[in-house]
Amino acid sequence: MVMFPLMNKRPLIGLTMDAEDAGGYSKFPWYALRRNYCGSVVNAGGVPLALANEASLVEAYLDTIDGLIVTGGAFDVDPALFGASDIHEKVDLKPDRTDFEMAITKGALARDMPVLGICGGQQLLHVVLGGKLIQHIPDTIDTDINHEQPNPRDEAGHSITVKAGTMLHKIVGATEMNVNSAHHQAALDEPDGVVINARAKDGVIEGMEAPAYKFCLGVEWHPEFEIDPGDAKILKAFVEASYARV
Numbered sequence: 001m002v003m004f005p006l007m008n009k010r011p012l013i014g015l016t017m018d019a020e021d022a023g024g025y026s027k028f029p030w031y032a033l034r035r036n037y038c039g040s041v042v043n044a045g046g047v048p049l050a051l052a053n054e055a056s057l058v059e060a061y062l063d064t065i066d067g068l069i070v071t072g073g074a075f076d077v078d079p080a081l082f083g084a085s086d087i088h089e090k091v092d093l094k095p096d097r098t099d100f101e102m103a104i105t106k107g108a109l110a111r112d113m114p115v116l117g118i119c120g121g122q123q124l125l126h127v128v129l130g131g132k133l134i135q136h137i138p139d140t141i142d143t144d145i146n147h148e149q150p151n152p153r154d155e156a157g158h159s160i161t162v163k164a165g166t167m168l169h170k171i172v173g174a175t176e177m178n179v180n181s182a183h184h185q186a187a188l189d190e191p192d193g194v195v196i197n198a199r200a201k202d203g204v205i206e207g208m209e210a211p212a213y214k215f216c217l218g219v220e221w222h223p224e225f226e227i228d229p230g231d232a233k234i235l236k237a238f239v240e241a242s243y244a245r246v
Helices: 035-043 055-064 095-109 120-128 167-172 229-243
Strands: 012-016 018-020 030-032 049-053 068-069 115-118 158-161 176-179 195-200 203-209 217-219
Touching: 012 035, 012 055, 012 095, 012 229, 018 095, 035 049, 035 229, 049 055, 049 229, 055 095, 068 095, 068 120, 068 229, 095 115, 095 120, 115 120, 120 203, 158 167, 158 203, 158 217, 167 195, 167 203, 167 217, 167 229, 217 229
Parallel strands: 012 049, 012 068, 068 115, 115 217
Antiparallel strands: 018 030, 158 176, 158 195, 195 203, 203 217
């Protein structure tokens, strides 16, 4: 049997999946994950592994993977998880998926495993780290930016400013990026241990990181589309951080 040097092993990257009821793709309930999530991991040097929303498997997953990507989706984090007593009428919940993502994200951070939160995954990561969310941007912030961008996701919807000196800034090597964020919720605050690293021109938070961890980064946009030069750099830095666990 041929044995390959450990350094040649590519890190295994777990990606959370969306869960849908019967209809559309199948007459039975089904999971969903866009192909470019996996493709961007492959491009960055990792091996993608889709994770079913099974809370009983969290520890088994964490024993297997080297890095975790919490993906986006057309749903919201339950406001009760960040202490809100009222739920905005625009909020749409997927409790089973959220429960699983909360559990595996907390578990990954407890192991100091690299974590990348994308879109809704960034919002969930922010809540896990003690933050709160704006439940519906149009009702909270007076802005000319449509954060639920109407144009295709493979095009930029607006620009963001990256805070100098942050991990994100060091990764992308720029203080401005063109992004394709599509969301109606957003991080509200900057709790202890969290650094806000990117904002839209209207002040809406677009990125955050937690310096106490080896790699803990959340971005409100979708770098897996690789529409800005910094997007591929984000995935590459995440996968490289995951190599240390191989």
